[in-house]
Amino acid sequence: xxxxxxxxxxxxxxxxxxxxxxxxxxxxxxxxxxxxxxxxxxxxxxxxxxxxxxxxxxxxxxxxxxxxxxxxxxxxxxxxxxxxxxxxxxxxxxxxxxxxxxxxxxxxxxxxxxx
Amino acid sequence: xxxxxxxxxxxxxxxxxxxxxxxxxxxxxxxxxxxxxxxxxxxxxxxxxxxxxxxxxxxxxxxxxxxxxxxxxxxxxxxxxxxxxxxxxxxxxxxxxxxxxxxxxxxxxxxxxxxxxxxxxxxxxxxxxxxxxxxxxxxxxxxxxxxxxxxxxxxxxxxxxxxxxxxxxxxxxxxxxxxxxxxxxxxxxxxxxxxxxxxxxxxxxxxxxxxxxxxxxxxxxxxxxxxxxxxxxxxxxxxxxxxxxxxxxxxxxxxxxxxxxxxxxxxxxxxxxxxxxxxxxxxxxxx
Numbered sequence: 001x002x003x004x005x006x007x008x009x010x011x012x013x014x015x016x017x018x019x020x021x022x023x024x025x026x027x028x029x030x031x032x033x034x035x036x037x038x039x040x041x042x043x044x045x046x047x048x049x050x051x052x053x054x055x056x057x058x059x060x061x062x063x064x065x066x067x068x069x070x071x072x073x074x075x076x077x078x079x080x081x082x083x084x085x086x087x088x089x090x091x092x093x094x095x096x097x098x099x100x101x102x103x104x105x106x107x108x109x110x111x112x113x114x115x
Numbered sequence: 116x117x118x119x120x121x122x123x124x125x126x127x128x129x130x131x132x133x134x135x136x137x138x139x140x141x142x143x144x145x146x147x148x149x150x151x152x153x154x155x156x157x158x159x160x161x162x163x164x165x166x167x168x169x170x171x172x173x174x175x176x177x178x179x180x181x182x183x184x185x186x187x188x189x190x191x192x193x194x195x196x197x198x199x200x201x202x203x204x205x206x207x208x209x210x211x212x213x214x215x216x217x218x219x220x221x222x223x224x225x226x227x228x229x230x231x232x233x234x235x236x237x238x239x240x241x242x243x244x245x246x247x248x249x250x251x252x253x254x255x256x257x258x259x260x261x262x263x264x265x266x267x268x269x270x271x272x273x274x275x276x277x278x279x280x281x282x283x284x285x286x287x288x289x290x291x292x293x294x295x296x297x298x299x300x301x302x303x304x305x306x307x308x309x310x311x312x313x314x315x316x317x318x319x320x321x322x323x324x325x326x327x328x329x330x331x332x333x334x335x336x337x338x339x340x341x342x343x344x345x346x347x348x349x350x351x352x353x354x355x356x357x358x359x360x361x362x363x364x365x366x367x368x369x370x371x372x373x374x375x376x377x378x379x380x381x382x383x384x385x386x387x388x389x390x391x392x393x394x395x396x397x398x399x400x401x402x
Contacts (some may be wrong), residue, residue, distance in 0.1 A: 048182060056344045060348075110210060
């Protein structure tokens, strides 16, 4: 059986670090936004600009990080496979990215047609 | 959206995830029924929120599996072509399938999950067999090894019947995009019976793939405006924190009792979801 131990473990530790950091970044953004809802609930007492308006954008950013994280993980795999000159697997990773892109485009198109 | 509702969302996600974590199971399957039946959210918003929490849990727990060498990264990327294709199909179908059928489908998946929970997974014998140059496992160099802590040695394994596994993975991706679940229900039979992976490898690899699969559909839901930050945010955060806690809790009650509890809950939710499909709302009507 062919083993590619050193390169593979390098890939795995990179991916683990990426997912770890990304998860905490996304959680942090959501955790920052969440308490602001408490202010938002009494929005009538507040002037035009208040921290409460940041609740939604912060949580939206956290959610976006979560959705982008696996995509970024596939990009990292693509780059590392290419670097290993494993073009077959780089192509497979590119295919996965392409499918995700098409899926997101379907979302964009259907949101436009729905008005 | 009231503070009370946001806290309720967080608590529900946290609770499900902590309980699920104790058994090492994904809790995504509970989120959508609870959000639609008790939170009275429409099913698309519930599915959108659940998909984000599925990604969050996958990413949050992937690290240790990867560093311990349990995740078969090469196999994962090959199977992800099938799961994301399934997700893409689901995204295309989601506006076409009547919501009534989504509730039916969900009820069916809950029943299958209850059945799987009732009969625990058996470890499949790791068949090494002779190298077969025609098999996908050999051609794509997917065969690998993992460190088994109970045996204290590295175990080699071969990946069997990849095309069959791909087909099941496609179905898993499709169901995941429609219902906002990780589709462990379909991934586990695919991994255990078609690919014949060792139990630990299949758990780690399946968990690793769920994030990418859900990202394909969550991206579309996000663009379509079905992901509401005030709902998906607390659900995702609750799920990640809950799963971290759940994995660390030493069980005071036997896991057999929790298993039985889950089977009952799954069956009750299946009944409630079927009734909702028939427009019978046990816990008040949806908005």
